[in-house]
Amino acid sequence: MKEMNILLIAGCSGSGKTFIRDMIYNHKSYTDTSLNFHIPMQVTTRGRRVDMDGNFSEKADAYIFLDESMYDYLAFDNCLTTVTHFDGKSYGTLKKTLVSGKKNCNLIVASAEGIKNTIMDFENYPEVNIKTMLVVSNPEEIEDIIASHNGRDLDFAKNELAELMKIPFDVYIPNFVSKRVTEEEIFDKIDFDKLFRRK
Numbered sequence: 001m002k003e004m005n006i007l008l009i010a011g012c013s014g015s016g017k018t019f020i021r022d023m024i025y026n027h028k029s030y031t032d033t034s035l036n037f038h039i040p041m042q043v044t045t046r047g048r049r050v051d052m053d054g055n056f057s058e059k060a061d062a063y064i065f066l067d068e069s070m071y072d073y074l075a076f077d078n079c080l081t082t083v084t085h086f087d088g089k090s091y092g093t094l095k096k097t098l099v100s101g102k103k104n105c106n107l108i109v110a111s112a113e114g115i116k117n118t119i120m121d122f123e124n125y126p127e128v129n130i131k132t133m134l135v136v137s138n139p140e141e142i143e144d145i146i147a148s149h150n151g152r153d154l155d156f157a158k159n160e161l162a163e164l165m166k167i168p169f170d171v172y173i174p175n176f177v178s179k180r181v182t183e184e185e186i187f188d189k190i191d192f193d194k195l196f197r198r199k
Helices: 017-025 068-076 112-121 139-147 154-164 183-189
Strands: 004-011 036-038 042-044 080-086 089-094 104-109 128-136 171-174
Touching: 004 017, 004 112, 017 036, 017 104, 017 128, 017 183, 042 068, 068 080, 068 089, 080 112, 112 128, 112 154, 171 183
Parallel strands: 004 104, 004 128, 036 104, 128 171
Antiparallel strands: 042 089, 080 089
16 A cells, blocks of 8 residues: 555534634645645435525535445445444545545544544554544533534533543644634644654
8 A cells, every 4th residue: 555644633513623624625825734635535324414494504525425235335345444323324435535645635524433443444554644633622612512513412422522532632623612723723733744754
């Protein structure tokens, strides 16, 4: 396997994982990194999200939406990584859409289960450089975040956080409702080239 960089971005529901992933991916040219960021394709067996009016609330290309049999085929054929199961639905990242090379970095939003499965998938490949980022929420805002995020409850959030706390993360990014992290703050806090041994 060729050398590959992967950044797994985790956090409680509503913490802003996808927001931060997209901010890193769309970074401005003035930021100090030589890495090219890439978002590999993720799959799920859930349907595309809709809002209260029945309109789609997520982009059609946010995931490849699969039925259970196709997902099971891909999983059995070892085509997926970052495999996660939540609320009776399955998720994963298509391995063939990961980009290799020292100058490239794959950005993947992951749960605690997804992080563990990704590390396990590549543990025998020292050329695959996996780093982890935890998006940290303000504890005082957790209840409000959960209340506004897909109807999930506080017990779910506590269990989710407990699983994440078992993982040693390489980078921590605070992102509060009262003070959203900026692109400049992310790139000031993280030397991506150093993180992925590019210097």
